[in-house]
Amino acid sequence: MPELLEVETYRRSAESVVGRRIVAVHAPDDWFTKGATTPEELHAILPGRTVTATRRIGKLLLVDTDGPVLGLRFGMTGRLLVDGDAPIGSLEYSSDRDDPVWDRFGIGFDTGGSMRIRDPRRLGGVELDPDETRLGPDAARVTLAPFRSLLRSSAPVKARLMDQARLAGMGNLLTDEALWRAGIGPRRAADSLDESELRRLHRAMRRTLAVLGERGGSHTGDLQPARVRGGLCPRDGAELRREQVGGRTTYWCPHHQR
């Protein structure tokens, strides 16, 4: 479930642990703490550290401490639980089941309470001091000029929008919704957009993030109910196309998306 909007919800929830001292680490899964970090390192480094701030770049949640930065990723099915509560309880894409054995990582605090990631599919992960420079500008904050430059590519515009190294935060649902609102076909070469289309797409993307954020998440788009085989465009009633674009299943309207 997590795209930019969900991770921002997690970040807000995580704000309540700022100022707390870490006293316990739960890291039972060395796959989940892959990459630069081992469970041993987490146990050795985190206890005694105090959380100083929370940040977010795209889909990456950053928990700053007076020691290392904790980078949390949620994959498709990860949720953040703070003091036992999930900010997003019932997920569109998750099942009714909910099992503590899916707690892949957690930290406990001096004040009591905890913060943990529950992720059935283990597609998320934890990293110490993640390389923040590997991410492009955050999609919710990017201005027109950098947006224009990141679209200088012959790749399909959808692929470019979802390339986290170029633009951080746009997932499959948000991207389809933004392109649908902008009336731009996902397969268009990014550098084939003229200036007015570029501005339209930038505005539609920002608006998508604002509106869907207000509604409660990436799955609340106008296009969402029509994302089924044979679904009809909510704007003009044309039958939607369903094809792979940029490696992901893409729904789009052949009538008004050009």
Place this chain on the structure above:
DNA sequence: CCGGATGTTCACCT
């Protein structure tokens, strides 16, 4: 039983 699902990474092609 099979395919696919809000994500990322990597090996391997073209």
Place this chain on the structure above:
DNA sequence: GAGGTGAACATCCG
């Protein structure tokens, strides 16, 4: 170098 594809990760659902 740039893009694209398929696999892998693990679980649930239609």
